[in-house]
Amino acid sequence: MRQTRATWGVRPPIVKELHLKAIQSFILYGVETWYSDLVKLNSKLTQIQRIPLQVIAKNYRTVSTDVLTGCPPLDLVARAKSLKYDLIYRDKQITLNDMILFRDQFDLPYKQFHPPWLLISIPRSLDLDPNKSVPKIFTDGSKLNERVGRGIVCYDENNKESWSSLYRLSDNTSVFIAEATAILFAIKKVCHLTQEIIILTDSRSVLMALEAIKDQTTLINDIQDSLRDHPNILMGWVKAHVGIGGNERADSLEKEATTRSQIDINVKYSKTWLKNSLNKFIVNNWQLRWENSRNARYTFGLFPEVSLDRCYGDFFLNQFLTGHGVFSIHQSKFYGKSDQCNCGLDKGTITHYLFGCPNFGHIRREFFPNNF
Secondary structure: OOOEOOOOEOOHHHHHHHHHHHHHHHHOOOHHHHOOOOHHHHHHHHHHHHHHHHHHHOOOOOOOOHHHHOOOOHHHHHHHHHHHHHHHOOOOOEEEOOEEEOHHHEEOEEOOOOOHHHOOOOOOOOOOOOOOOOOEEEEEEEEEOOEEEEEEEEEOOOOOEEEEEEEEEOOOOOHHHHHHHHHHHHHHHHOOOOOOEEEEEOOHHHHHHHHOOOOEEHHHHHHHHHHHHOOOEEEEEOOOOOOOHHHHHHHHHHHHHOOOOOOOEOOOEEHHHHHHHHHHHHHHHHHHHHHHOOOOHHHHHHOOOOOOOOOOOOOOHHHHHHOOOOOHHHHHHHHOOOOEOOOOOOEOOHHHHHHHOHHHHHHHHHHOOOOO
């Protein structure tokens, strides 16, 4: 890239974002059809990836750049995309993070979405009064200590609690799904009634999903169909934790549900769960590869764990982080120069320059702490 060089140009985080969103997507275009887990193909992808990663890290060509830039190996990304395609579109069994997965275990987006004129208008809190003298149902869901629960409470016209429900959901359930299942349960519980009923939730994300046109899961689609068939059931939003009695009661029920030892309802895996599991698959295999590698052991001592959030792109700093730079010990390996430091006291290693070389004593005293 002409817009960035070793000591000037576009900031490394921006170049990294451009690489992940544009260059990597271009390289992996159609990867679901052409990728196969072969050594030759994986090696070729690694070679292709080194070029943009060197631009991001601004380091020597002999350096392992994926750990410094936070960009996982391209072959692992390709394998994850291929696994996702096999599961969803080819209906194949896959093994992911020691789990055997099938397509029917997932609640995937509903393909036959409703036309815009059949969309549901969701009233907001300004339109619905939580204290209105009609039956009201408050729903809530949350995740505590890796356990998911949902709570539902119903009040009659006199604001007296008529019934309540709490269930613990499978641990793979997201808070969004917990909130949505609580709403669907409430609708099915009162769908036989003809009087006006208000269902109040503090989840804006679920209400926004109910108003969306497409890319809906079967769960959201079931809620839309139920509300469309029962116009007497209204949906509304309330602000959480502001002293509304029904919302606080539902919140206490879902927290109580997470303390149950047994799971009451097993919920299908969501597309978000699959995305997170694929990311975990990439990071775990990347970490295993980094630990077993024989290269860059000095850098491994500084960064024993890989991270997607890391991005080191300083030309001078990376020489100290990798050991590849204008150090006598490094120059001697490639250019046959002397490996001795100019001070003549030791070999020109990084530790010598940082801790012992008298030529840089004034820099240590000025910039480093006294106990360095």
